Amino acid sequence: MTNYLDIKGQNVQSVASDPSPVAIGQVWYNTTSNTAKVRGFISSNTWATGATMPLVGPGQYLSYASGFGTKDAAVSARGYSPVIPPSTPNVVHYDGSTWTSHTGYPDGGTSAQGFGLQSAGIVFGGDPSPGPARNYSYDGSAWTSINGPALSVYSDMYTGGTTGAAFKTVAAKTSPTAGFTEEWDGTNWSDASATMNTSRYTSGGTRAGAGDSSAGLIAVGNAGNGPPYSLSTASESYDGSSWSSTPSASQARRGMFMSGASQTSGMIYGGRLPGPAPSIPSAFSNGTETYDGTSWTTRANGPFHATYLTGAGGAEGATTWGGDTEGASPPSNYVGEFTGVYEGTVTIQTS
Amino acid sequence: MADYQYIEATCWGKGFITHEDSRHISFENYAGNLWKIPNNDQHANRWSAGVAGVKKTLVEAQAIYDADLVVRQNAWDALPDDAPEKDASSSFYWARPTGITLTE
Numbered sequence: 001m002t003n004y005l006d007i008k009g010q011n012v013q014s015v016a017s018d019p020s021p022v023a024i025g026q027v028w029y030n031t032t033s034n035t036a037k038v039r040g041f042i043s044s045n046t047w048a049t050g051a052t053m054p055l056v057g058p059g060q061y062l063s064y065a066s067g068f069g070t071k072d073a074a075v076s077a078r079g080y081s082p083v084i085p086p087s088t089p090n091v092v093h094y095d096g097s098t099w100t101s102h103t104g105y106p107d108g109g110t111s112a113q114g115f116g117l118q119s120a121g122i123v124f125g126g127d128p129s130p131g132p133a134r135n136y137s138y139d140g141s142a143w144t145s146i147n148g149p150a151l152s153v154y155s156d157m158y159t160g161g162t163t164g165a166a167f168k169t170v171a172a173k174t175s176p177t178a179g180f181t182e183e184w185d186g187t188n189w190s191d192a193s194a195t196m197n198t199s200r201y202t203s204g205g206t207r208a209g210a211g212d213s214s215a216g217l218i219a220v221g222n223a224g225n226g227p228p229y230s231l232s233t234a235s236e237s238y239d240g241s242s243w244s245s246t247p248s249a250s251q252a253r254r255g256m257f258m259s260g261a262s263q264t265s266g267m268i269y270g271g272r273l274p275g276p277a278p279s280i281p282s283a284f285s286n287g288t289e290t291y292d293g294t295s296w297t298t299r300a301n302g303p304f305h306a307t308y309l310t311g312a313g314g315a316e317g318a319t320t321w322g323g324d325t326e327g328a329s330p331p332s333n334y335v336g337e338f339t340g341v342y343e344g345t346v347t348i349q350t351s
Numbered sequence: 352m353a354d355y356q357y358i359e360a361t362c363w364g365k366g367f368i369t370h371e372d373s374r375h376i377s378f379e380n381y382a383g384n385l386w387k388i389p390n391n392d393q394h395a396n397r398w399s400a401g402v403a404g405v406k407k408t409l410v411e412a413q414a415i416y417d418a419d420l421v422v423r424q425n426a427w428d429a430l431p432d433d434a435p436e437k438d439a440s441s442s443f444y445w446a447r448p449t450g451i452t453l454t455e
Binding site for chain 1: 362363364365366367368369370371372373374377378379380381382419423426427436443445446448449451
């Protein structure tokens with residue numbers, strides 16, 4: 001038997017209940033449960049089904065919706081459905097168990113980009129492009145008009161950031177704006193004078209991009225200054241001044257959900273795969289990849305194949321919803337919940 | 352011996368597939384509420400029983416898939432000619448659905 005004092009030079013604190021807060025690496029002994037515990041990182045990387053979404057279901061689907069927030073505090077705004085009237089508020093919150101309706105998005109349209117938190121989010125742009133201004137901040141209950149980016153290509157972008165902090169956006173669909181980058185300072189957008197190494201567009205992604213303007217990450221999508229375009233696995237990060245190529249993802253796709261906290265923590269799920277024929281599963285991905293700053297790792301497949309979906313959260317945990325399979329399967333209101341690598345307390349096992 | 356089996360089960364949402372299920376089972380969802388899961392696997396068999404799934408032979412699963420495909424194709428055919436789903440220049444363009452051959 002190893003004595004902790006001998007190997008670490010410290011005694012283990014005995015407590016009647018688990019301390020709070022605790023730090024990574026902290027070890028203690030709970031005298032109530034008679035268990036030794038340690039705070040560390042738990043690697044799950046699994047999917048589960050979430051509560052079905054109220055806006056979609058038999059006979060109707062919701063694609064190109066704007067998602068933002070976190071896994072258990074998410075917002076879905078607007079989106080495209082052939083059977084949901086444009087006047088429908090189409091704004092719902094998810095708390096990890098239940099969806100609830102909230103104040104409607106002020107405008108119609110689809111493919112608007114979403115980022116930030118449920119209580120401090122931003123939705124901007126969207127089709128038709130350039131279309132009317134559709135740029136709003138959201139405090140969890142009300143929408144407020146904000147300044148929009150200069151670029152007239154308002155969809156198919158990669159975005160990431162927070163409401164008050166700087167933010168990047170990239171529109172790469174057409175030359176000469178391919179790879180163009182703008183930053184958000186909480187009030188205005190400005191040209192970042194930076195161009196991506198691989199110009200690309202998401203082709204329907206409304207939550208695609210990780211991090212913010214000082215630590216951003218993008219990957220995959222439709223690449224090139226076409227048409228024609230080609231699906232890419234390329235990945236690159238942004239440090240606030242320039243883009244740098246990073247190791248490629250495994251699966252080339254577009255119309256995917258991509259999100260994450262920084263340039264060292266991102267995830268990709270779902271999307272449209274190469275090929276014109278819409279069938280399940282060959283044309284639509286349920287693949288999951290996560291990025292840790294060094295490489296992309298293929299994780300467990302999600303439960304559903306879908307493209308043009310959206311979501312909230314990131315590599316630590318995410319909720320995804322909406323999307324479609326271009327008519328290849330019935331419209332669904334399925335929701336996926338991903339749990340990645342997260343901070344947690346575990347009981348030390350003696351055998 | 353088949354590596355996979357097909358289960359017909361309707362997803363009800365939260366709890367239909369749990370993280371614990373996902374840790375042990377690879378899931379593939381197909382049209383017609385079909386789920387392709389490992390064959391001769393206790394975790395998969397327990398999950399199927401837990402969701403009241405009905406095991407289908409490969410032929411039965413293919414028939415369910417094909418029947419749903421016809422519904423999908425008929426739905427596409429019924430769209431107006433000017434529907435965004437039929438406009439190749441639209442972001443919402445869909446090609447007419449095509450089927451696949453299921454495998455075990």
